[in-house]
Amino acid sequence: MTFEEIQKQAKSDWDSLYHGEVPHILIGTATCGRAAGALPVVEAFNKELATRNAQAKVTEVGCIGLCSLEPLVTIIKPGSFTVCYNSVTPQVVSTLVEGYVLGDDPCLELALGTVEGGEGEAVYIPELSKFEHELRLILRNCGYINPGNINHYIVNGGYNGLAKALKMEPMAIIEEVKKSGLRGRGGAGFPTGIKWELCRQASSEIKYVICNADEGDPGAFMDRVVLESDPQQVIEGMIVAGYAVGARDGFIYIRAEYPLAIERLKVALEQAEKLGLLGDSILGSDFSFHIKIAQGAGAFVSGAETALMMAIEGKRSMPRPRPPYPVESGLWGKPTLLNNVKTYAYVPLILSHGAEWFSSMGSEGSKGTAVFALAGKMVNTGLAEVAMGTTLQELIFDIGGGIWGGKQFKAVQIGGPSGGCLPQSMLDTPVDFDSLREAGAIMGSGGVIAMDEGNCMVDAAKFFLDFTQKESCGKCTTCRLGTKQMLDILEDVTAGRGRIEDVDLLVELAEDVRDGSLCGLGRTAPNPVLTTIRYFRDEYEAHILEKRCPALVCKELIAYYILPDKCERGCEHCVLGCPVEAITTNEKGIKVIDQTKCTKCGSCELVCPPEYNAVVRLSPPSLVPSSQVKESDGVIPEEK
Amino acid sequence: MEELKQQLAEILTPDRKDRSQLIPILQQIQGKLGYLSPEAMLAVAEFVEIPGSTVYGIATFYNQFRFTPLGKHPVKVCMGTACHLAGGKLVLEAMARELDIEVSGITPDHDFSLDRVACIGCCALAPVVVIDDSVYPRMTPPKVEEVLVSVKPASQEQSEKQ
The missing domain is CATH 1.10.10 (Arc Repressor Mutant, subunit A)
Known part of the structure; x- marks a missing residue:
């Protein structure tokens, strides 16, 4: 089949659903949708439509990036508005079917907004102001097309880039990518076109193209969403890369923790092969390219390119010194091109719309857009794609909706365990490769985690270091031992055993680990510690000098206390909720925590009815009056 | 053998x-x-x-491999960044206490095993626990018992049917 024929066939398949005579129901069933209960909603729709013998079609789609509003259902109705509903449960399904699928009532009380765009244009919900601040390129189709149907991708401009590329000289493609200013989206930001050129120049019969989908940052999920919602763009990008550098085989190295993404990728690869867009003599040309999936087995260090290749070879995933760079000697010693999921996803767009189009977006040194996973204490958790150079302020407050529960913003961790914690005063920082590096953070994986006043910065630094220390492969001494020593110090600090000179010692160790390690894991592991010391030194000092955790988080430095004048004497919630029977009732009927039994699990604070709010955390623990059992009525210790 | x-x-x-x-x-x-x-x-x-x-x-x-058997209902508590900041550790401790086993352990009746995992990519629903293939969003220590009870009787019914 020629590409024109493929496009024609795709169009008729698409039109029958999206411009058909009957209503078309889209249900988001990516991992986040499923976690929120999307599958029972799908079942409920199918059942409801069957019992009413209603003429309508149901399609499972990916994720539009509004994770906190899942499950999302969109109803496309011929001759009427397309409406999106949020937090849908099986209980409201019959209302929606009766109201909007069969009737003319759009059930506005359940609706989130209307859906606009699609077919070449990015899909958006005009009622949500978040979309005004976004610029969606690789998320343009997410949550609207069926990721399991290649025709939906093709109708929305898919495989145009490849068709164009096959008529170009490989060097011309590389020039186009260079001109676009695209930089690697895996975090380091190396210019993509230059990498391709180096790989092209390497002389070898056999070359490989690898897609790094080992999204190991605990707090980032952009690659997962892209693969679950619109996987074909990544495959197309890889095929173009293979043609440009002269490779015939590709691998997608993906975490085993993403079973749905793997499943959808497999389907996508099969469909691309069936249409002749992948495999032998692609689109009738003499270019052949095959893609295999390699599943990761859970090692953060595998994200480092040389370590990742070891994993594919079936070895311990440990990095090695560069040079030689993988573009000269990579997988099985052959020249290998390795890029991130999102980097490949941009390639088809650059080829279809041209390098100038791409480089007109973004900032001076960073072109195009960036995709971020917004999580932590933000109102609108989920995905956002913005032009490079957008400020953190815009990202967290205009798109993320600010801090959840009306609390105070304290810090943002950007770039995962390799990134840094930036305070309020740095919110003007534009998000692009260079500005973030200057601020002490990195673009890294693209995870953006907001922290509020209830998060302890020393504890946060300890968390990230605990992660990198466990994930250190052990090859470089500075990383293996240095991260362990740093972690020991942080544990002392959070347990009230810290010494004031420890802060400078941490900085010294951090610099050694950074300078003495081979791969990105070791080189960036100290970032969270360095940035929290740089911007939140007072918290370290409070832990060390006053044995106090200002955010009331570090267990050894806090005590739970029941305020006698707030305790509703007849209520037993905390007594029953305490797993270690540490709470008793005194002779006045007031609940008292036995500090020697308390494990500080926090259950009492959670179960104390909000109208009393009698359980508080005190730091340092010595603030709990020792005499509370006898005469504490009405005496509230000063809360810090 | x-x-x-x-x-x-x-x-x-x-x-x-x-x-x-x-x-x-x-x-x-x-x-x-x-x-x-x-x-x-x-x-x-x-x-x-x-x-x-x-x-x-x-x-x-590699973290994925384990060397002790898995329980009938494997419990995985997410300890990714978002889950940690939202109190994931307290959930893990509550789970260990409720099951009366250590992390990476298995209950004597082999019904439950307990593991910590690093991010399953559901950060928006933090903290999360995965039991069998179901994700339990926004967990708290007091919810732990409730969730475990909901898992176990369901499995007993199933085995009776079979």
Whole structure:
């Protein structure tokens, strides 16, 4: 089949659903949708439509990036508005079917907004102001097309880039990518076109193209969403890369923790092969390219390119010194091109719309857009794609909706365990490769985690270091031992055993680990510690000098206390909720925590009815009056 | 041993006698048996023709592999960044207390095993716990008991039906 024929066939398949005579129901069933209960909603729709013998079609789609509003259902109705509903449960399904699928009532009380765009244009919900601040390129189709149907991708401009590329000289493609200013989206930001050129120049019969989908940052999920919602763009990008550098085989190295993404990728690869867009003599040309999936087995260090290749070879995933760079000697010693999921996803767009189009977006040194996973204490958790150079302020407050529960913003961790914690005063920082590096953070994986006043910065630094220390492969001494020593110090600090000179010692160790390690894991592991010391030194000092955790988080430095004048004497919630029977009732009927039994699990604070709010955390623990059992009525210790 | 050999025969097919197949083979065995036993690892070593110590070295390098059996209902508590900041550790501790086992342990009746995992990508629903294949969003220590009770009676009913 020629590409024109493929496009024609795709169009008729698409039109029958999206411009058909009957209503078309889209249900988001990516991992986040499923976690929120999307599958029972799908079942409920199918059942409801069957019992009413209603003429309508149901399609499972990916994720539009509004994770906190899942499950999302969109109803496309011929001759009427397309409406999106949020937090849908099986209980409201019959209302929606009766109201909007069969009737003319759009059930506005359940609706989130209307859906606009699609077919070449990015899909958006005009009622949500978040979309005004976004610029969606690789998320343009997410949550609207069926990721399991290649025709939906093709109708929305898919495989145009490849068709164009096959008529170009490989060097011309590389020039186009260079001109676009695209930089690697895996975090380091190396210019993509230059990498391709180096790989092209390497002389070898056999070359490989690898897609790094080992999204190991605990707090980032952009690659997962892209693969679950619109996987074909990544495959197309890889095929173009293979043609440009002269490779015939590709691998997608993906975490085993993403079973749905793997499943959808497999389907996508099969469909691309069936249409002749992948495999032998692609689109009738003499270019052949095959893609295999390699599943990761859970090692953060595998994200480092040389370590990742070891994993594919079936070895311990440990990095090695560069040079030689993988573009000269990579997988099985052959020249290998390795890029991130999102980097490949941009390639088809650059080829279809041209390098100038791409480089007109973004900032001076960073072109195009960036995709971020917004999580932590933000109102609108989920995905956002913005032009490079957008400020953190815009990202967290205009798109993320600010801090959840009306609390105070304290810090943002950007770039995962390799990134840094930036305070309020740095919110003007534009998000692009260079500005973030200057601020002490990195673009890294693209995870953006907001922290509020209830998060302890020393504890946060300890968390990230605990992660990198466990994930250190052990090859470089500075990383293996240095991260362990740093972690020991942080544990002392959070347990009230810290010494004031420890802060400078941490900085010294951090610099050694950074300078003495081979791969990105070791080189960036100290970032969270360095940035929290740089911007939140007072918290370290409070832990060390006053044995106090200002955010009331570090267990050894806090005590739970029941305020006698707030305790509703007849209520037993905390007594029953305490797993270690540490709470008793005194002779006045007031609940008292036995500090020697308390494990500080926090259950009492959670179960104390909000109208009393009698359980508080005190730091340092010595603030709990020792005499509370006898005469504490009405005496509230000063809360810090 | 004979039984194990039979189970492995489907996975250790002649076309896979290749070093690059080692990790996929181990993944498949774990998928089938729930864990990697010393016997299984030795069988793989013999098959791929590399020393048993190398197989063990590789298996222990990756977080995905476990060396003790999995419970009937594997409990995984997410300890990713978002979950940590939202109190994931308290949930993990509550889970260990409620099941009365250590992290990475298994209950005496083999009903539950408990593991910590690093991010399952549901950060917006933090903190999360995964039991069997269901994700439990926005967990708190007081919810732990409720969730465990909801899992266990369901399984008992199922086994009665069978």
